Amino acid sequence: MEEKNIRGNFIKKIGLNHDPFETPVAEQELTRVQDRFYSYFSVPLASSSQEGLLRRLRRPQPSFVFGNPGSGKSTLRLTLDADCRTVLDGTLAINYMLGEDIERPLSYEEHGTRLARALTIDLTLAIIEQFSPLHPPTSNQIESLKRQILTGGRQLQRLLRTLLEKMTPPEESDMNPVWGISQAWKIIGKAPTKYVGASKELENVLRELILPNQRDNLSWGDFWYGISVAQEWGFKRFLILADGVDARQRTPDAMLGLIAPLLDIIPSLEEKNIYPKMFLPVEIKSRVKDYLETHLKGLPFEVFFSIMEWDDAAMRRLLAQRFRAAMSGSGPYHAGLDSLATPNLNLDEKLINAAEGSPRRLLGIVSNLIDIHLARDPDSIQFNQKDWDICQQKLEMDAAIRSN
Amino acid sequence: MFSCDDYDQDVFVDRPAALAKMRAWADTAAVERRVMPLVAPPGGGKSWILKNLEQGWNSAGDRFVVYMDVPSLVDLDKNGSALIKMDGLEKWLQEVEAAAAQRYSIQSISRVPQLQAILSEFARLICDCNPVKDPIILVDGYDELSEAQAEVFSSQILKPLHERDCIRLIIAHRPECNVKGDSLRTNQHDPKLFLHELDPLSPKFALDQFKRLFQKARPRQTPPELSAWMTELKHYKWNHPLANCFFFKLGMNSSWAKLTGQDLKDGCKRIIERPDNTGRLRFPLHDDGFKMLHRIANELPDQWSQDPFQETLNIPNMNIDATYQALYKVGAIIISPDIPPFYQICDGLRDLLREFELP
Numbered sequence: 001m002e003e004k005n006i007r008g009n010f011i012k013k014i015g016l017n018h019d020p021f022e023t024p025v026a027e028q029e030l031t032r033v034q035d036r037f038y039s040y041f042s043v044p045l046a047s048s049s050q051e052g053l054l055r056r057l058r059r060p061q062p063s064f065v066f067g068n069p070g071s072g073k074s075t076l077r078l079t080l081d082a083d084c085r086t087v088l089d090g091t092l093a094i095n096y097m098l099g100e101d102i103e104r105p106l107s108y109e110e111h112g113t114r115l116a117r118a119l120t121i122d123l124t125l126a127i128i129e130q131f132s133p134l135h136p137p138t139s140n141q142i143e144s145l146k147r148q149i150l151t152g153g154r155q156l157q158r159l160l161r162t163l164l165e166k167m168t169p170p171e172e173s174d175m176n177p178v179w180g181i182s183q184a185w186k187i188i189g190k191a192p193t194k195y196v197g198a199s200k201e202l203e204n205v206l207r208e209l210i211l212p213n214q215r216d217n218l219s220w221g222d223f224w225y226g227i228s229v230a231q232e233w234g235f236k237r238f239l240i241l242a243d244g245v246d247a248r249q250r251t252p253d254a255m256l257g258l259i260a261p262l263l264d265i266i267p268s269l270e271e272k273n274i275y276p277k278m279f280l281p282v283e284i285k286s287r288v289k290d291y292l293e294t295h296l297k298g299l300p301f302e303v304f305f306s307i308m309e310w311d312d313a314a315m316r317r318l319l320a321q322r323f324r325a326a327m328s329g330s331g332p333y334h335a336g337l338d339s340l341a342t343p344n345l346n347l348d349e350k351l352i353n354a355a356e357g358s359p360r361r362l363l364g365i366v367s368n369l370i371d372i373h374l375a376r377d378p379d380s381i382q383f384n385q386k387d388w389d390i391c392q393q394k395l396e397m398d399a400a401i402r403s404n
Numbered sequence: 405m406f407s408c409d410d411y412d413q414d415v416f417v418d419r420p421a422a423l424a425k426m427r428a429w430a431d432t433a434a435v436e437r438r439v440m441p442l443v444a445p446p447g448g449g450k451s452w453i454l455k456n457l458e459q460g461w462n463s464a465g466d467r468f469v470v471y472m473d474v475p476s477l478v479d480l481d482k483n484g485s486a487l488i489k490m491d492g493l494e495k496w497l498q499e500v501e502a503a504a505a506q507r508y509s510i511q512s513i514s515r516v517p518q519l520q521a522i523l524s525e526f527a528r529l530i531c532d533c534n535p536v537k538d539p540i541i542l543v544d545g546y547d548e549l550s551e552a553q554a555e556v557f558s559s560q561i562l563k564p565l566h567e568r569d570c571i572r573l574i575i576a577h578r579p580e581c582n583v584k585g586d587s588l589r590t591n592q593h594d595p596k597l598f599l600h601e602l603d604p605l606s607p608k609f610a611l612d613q614f615k616r617l618f619q620k621a622r623p624r625q626t627p628p629e630l631s632a633w634m635t636e637l638k639h640y641k642w643n644h645p646l647a648n649c650f651f652f653k654l655g656m657n658s659s660w661a662k663l664t665g666q667d668l669k670d671g672c673k674r675i676i677e678r679p680d681n682t683g684r685l686r687f688p689l690h691d692d693g694f695k696m697l698h699r700i701a702n703e704l705p706d707q708w709s710q711d712p713f714q715e716t717l718n719i720p721n722m723n724i725d726a727t728y729q730a731l732y733k734v735g736a737i738i739i740s741p742d743i744p745p746f747y748q749i750c751d752g753l754r755d756l757l758r759e760f761e762l763p
Contacts, residue, residue: 015723038586054590055436079590086587088567132521134514177484178559193587194567195559197518324582334723343711381721 006378007370011326013381014340020326021367025360026074027189037191039325041079042318044072044310044359054083056304058091060237062266062275066282067308069246070360073279076308077243080277082193085129090236094122098244098258105257108264112220115240119226120152121188124209127233128163129182133199137233142208144229150215151222157214159187164206167198227272238274246281255280256287263291270301282307310359315352318359319366337366341383350388354395368394406620408649409681411455415616417609417645419453421602426457426574429593430467430540438538438572439592443579444599445750446687446735447646447675450576453599454542457574467537468507468530470500474545475680478557487556493519501526508533523564531570540572541565547581547735548686558585566591578735579750600751607634610642614652621656633660637668637759644752647671665760672756676734687734692727697736700749701757707746 011019020040023029029037043053057063057080067073077095084093096118098106106114127145137145149156162184166175175198176183182192215222227238242262245255262276269276280288285307292303310318320335334340336348351369355362372394373380373387406415422442429440444450454471461469477492494515501512510529513522530539549557563585566573575583579598583589603609611630618627633655634642642648650671651663673694678686689697696717700708703716710722719725731737736753740746748754 013721013724039589041586041590052436082586083590086563086567087569087591089569132525133516133518134521134525175485177487177556194563195520197520199516199518199521339710339723 006374010370010374010378010381014334016323016326018326020322021363021370025070026072026078036325038079038082038193040322041075042314042321044076044308044314053306054080056306057277058083058239059304060273060275061302061304062270063277063304063306064285064288065277065279065306065308066285067279068282068358070358071282071308071310072359073308074243075359077241077277077279078191080239081241082191084239085126085193088130090234091239092123092126092230092235092237093239093241094119096240096242098242099247102248102258105254106261108261109219111261112223113218116151116218116220116222116226117153119223119230120148121156123226123230123233123235124149124152124156124160125185125188125190126235128202128206129194129196131196131199131202131205133201136201137205141232142205144232146208146211148222148226148229149209149211150213151218151226153214155188157210157212159184160206160209162187164203164210167203167206227274236273238272240269240274240276241279242276243279245278245284250281250283252284252287255284256291259288260291263288264295266292267296267301310357312349312352315355315357315359315362316348318362319348319351322363337369337383340381342385345383345385345388347383347388350392354392365391365395406617406649406653408646408653409451409678411452412620413456413459415613415620416452416456417613417616419449419456419599419603422453422597422599423456423460425597425602426453427460430461430538430572435572435593437591437593438566438569439583439588440572440574441583441592441596442574442576442599443596444576445578445738445753446678447644447752448600448750449645450599451544452645454544454574454576458542461540468504468535468539470503470539470541472496472541472543474543474557475548475686477561478549478553480548480553483550483552484556485560487553488519488560490519493561497522497526504530508535520560520564523561524567527565527568527571531568535570538570538572540574543573543575546575546583547577551584554581554584558583558588563587579738580732580735605643605645605752607642609645610634610648613645613648617649617652618656628660630655630660633662636662639755639758640752641755644675644756646675647752647756650674663759668756668760669762672753675753675756676736689730689734689736690727693730693734695762696727697731697749698757698762700737701754706754707740707748709746713747 007019018036029040053076057065057076065073065076081093081095084091094115096115124145163181166181166184175181178195179192180196181198182194182196185192230238240262242259245258259278259280262278266276278288285305289305316336319337323334323336337351338346338348341347351362351365354365369383369387369391372390373383376387376390406412426440426442429435442450442453458469458471461467477489477496478487479489497513501510504510504526505512508530510533513525513529516522543562546554546557562573562575565571566588573588575588577583583592614630615627618625640647651667654663654667654671655661673689676687676689676694680686699717700713704713713722714720719728722728728737736749737747738750740748749757
């Protein structure tokens, strides 16, 4: 607790309102900082085309983004999801996490089960976020959603009940003025992206969706039905954002085996305006390309491939954006740690070199450096050569342990 | 005579590079990023550029353009949901709906308590009409909001208008002000449009400005020759539109008496604090802040880095010094985008501060 206070005091002294280096793993960070998460986003070096990466990923085409662990794949996925939720063109992003609970490659049917639930959650969220009291839903829309909501799971039901509690009575003045009721999205592990207001019309819809008897035996049929429900609600295009392929197994065979059933159905998905956007480990890049060419008999459609790469300039921007996002107010912001270091230490250059092109590694090293500095001199806000020397020794020791 | 704050087409001095860039961006059929930041220090001409763009596009008639004066829509003394002035917003909405109805076949929007729903609906109706040229909303005065206010304003007003992909925003703000709202930030044009870099102002600009102001105030008289009067100032390069206007007005009223130290101090304060037409200071600066600013201008070079600054002013840490921080808040100090960054007082203001001494 005391260590946390020392670090907290340091963060305040350097003019920040929260610690932007505490958790460099995207999903954990999303849970920790919630509504500030998207303010961290910084653009990596796009390896292909002049068009921005986000715009390219929104195109109606299968897309594969490859990167090493900690290269920002999940952050990009989450930012793409947020973009789909805030720049509206009839696209529904379905976040499909292949997480640590998966012990072996999934069958085609198992993918269907998991996708059905993922679709229901993201569809419900999108409907609430885009709800307008000027256009209350039709009875057909409500009935179809009620049937689909049975596949959403207990967490989604908990969210809906929480929203109703917040909305009764619907006093706008009590609402968070930036997010409204969407502050509750943390219940389903999401961060808010826009203000969502309360209204009697929305309250009426939510009441219809409180259905305790959730179904567990889901199938592809539920997924396809969910797509038709989404179309009924005005969505025209669907992006499946697949991530977490390397959460458990890291052999190329295991990772490819996990996603192969999805790769096989890319053509049939595309017929229904459904496009996979896969965020994958770089180890399977050529395997995926080969698989597509072999099993889909020469890609009949345009596929977008990209690699997450960070050059020094991109890493510096990332660092600057972290500081900027955590600033207490307008004023000078630290573009990096050089402004907090003794002259000529060139700390930022050292940090970026040590990070070896990995944003997660960079943020982790910065976090460690802060701890090292505070252990040496908790009252000072200036890093010095000694801090860096200790940090560098630790990095070398860690590298030696890893290679053994 | 004339106002240095209210836009007047007769006294607008051309900013050719900035206007050309804005128009080119507006005319590009499909842009990746639909938010254009228009950045300049205080009194640098942002509002004037926006008004000129509005006038030009309205005259051409081929684009729907809307001007949004942020301070008229908010109560700057309030926070949270109380920030938005519903009567101000309703008035703006009615004007905008009426203008839109002349161009598009759209119905007026029912008024519901959720103003975001109304604004979202407006954006949807416009975009469903498939306008040939993307409508543009010109957002002025955004930097008068505090950080917390800007979060609310972006969330409740700007984001709903931005969420359909046919509408673009041009948001004018000072260099140290950040546009809040992540979807607005990630959709910002990069690089930002820095007015003072595109059309760096010159004595020729100042003379052109003066001639137009004089003709407005005294249309039957010939403008006097000003070179001698202007060159009495040794440091100031007549490169700040608002300062120029202020001093030209003083000069006309005093028959071109030499500008005194008090005149110059008043000019500096005017540039920074920008009283509105009720006398309210939009960006108040405490005396301590003004004194520090004067010291910085006179004891440091044009650009400085952290260590010389802290040593010269005997400040342990510039990043947490409240007086120094206040200078950012009022837009008097800007950071260069270099890494490591340099700091400077905005052009024009720095040179004016070197023209007089403080007791």
